Amino acid sequence: MADLFLALIHYPVLDRNGRIVTSAITSLDIHDIARSAHTYDVKRAYIVHPLAEQREFAATVIDHWRFDFGRAFDGRRREALETLKIVDTLDDALADTTNVASVRPLIVHTSARTSGGMKTGELRAKMESADAPPIMILFGTGFGLAPSVRDRADIALDAILGPGDYNHLSVRAAVSIILDRIRGR
């Protein structure tokens, strides 16, 4: 079974007009993604943000649960938050993963607009094969990852679809669904 990593990207991402922007970290993203990541045995989930103030905010949210109120209140949430690592750039996340896994991971791009890419079932089979390399899945906040991020990926995953054409899921929902499709029982 391939080791699994994920990165929640706040720059470069798109706004609703397709402009490249930096999005803000939200505390609920941190909690939800930590809990989903830990449920599906993600080795490390990176919160990627270029601004120091935003990284400090994320660290405060995590430390609150690690050391203070949260430790006593809910040990399961603390355990999940230990899956997280806050970094400046995608390159920092990849360097850390390469260090942890001893080999550069395959980079998987996700988008609500991709078709003709890899299906989640294929990715699951690939990850379950013997000698599968580690996988790093990239998720965009805002209105999705900037095109320059896709250029760096080895695999583009098809958009998640329900019965119809509408698929305007939150990034929290997209993370959960993709992890479940590739790692759920």
Added chain:
Amino acid sequence: MADLFLALIHYPVLDRNGRIVTSAITSLDIHDIARSAHTYDVKRAYIVHPLAEQREFAATVIDHWRFDFGRAFDGRRREALETLKIVDTLDDALADTTNVASVRPLIVHTSARTSGGMKTGELRAKMESADAPPIMILFGTGFGLAPSVRDRADIALDAILGPGDYNHLSVRAAVSIILDRIRGR
């Protein structure tokens, strides 16, 4: 294909000590669940809360996107929010569903602690059979649905599991994953 409904229950739910409490509505629950519900063709998603102030808060969040800022900002989010209906009790939700679907729905209970219940794959097959009745899936906020809610359900769905035993998902993640498992492409 069976018509699908869901209810996000804020009372009666459990707190971390297993006491029966009323939880607060959060605006992000409203948004995430509307977007996931609309993606997976849920006919109506009920926000169930016994307190008028909380129902008014939920209505304000929805109206903000229907009439004001949100209408111009993001039409896709407005469309999703039209899937929602705010009600006082589970009975009110069931009465509305029975009215919309012309027959009482099968009630499906979800919990992070159920084992030996129905698997999501079985529920999917059941819903895809000819003449399948409408289905109403109940989700608990806080630390999950109170036992009295389970007593009202026709089906208890098994807990969502990843590779290990940890499955402390947010209700937003649980809704997304279950909808994807029973309705995803």
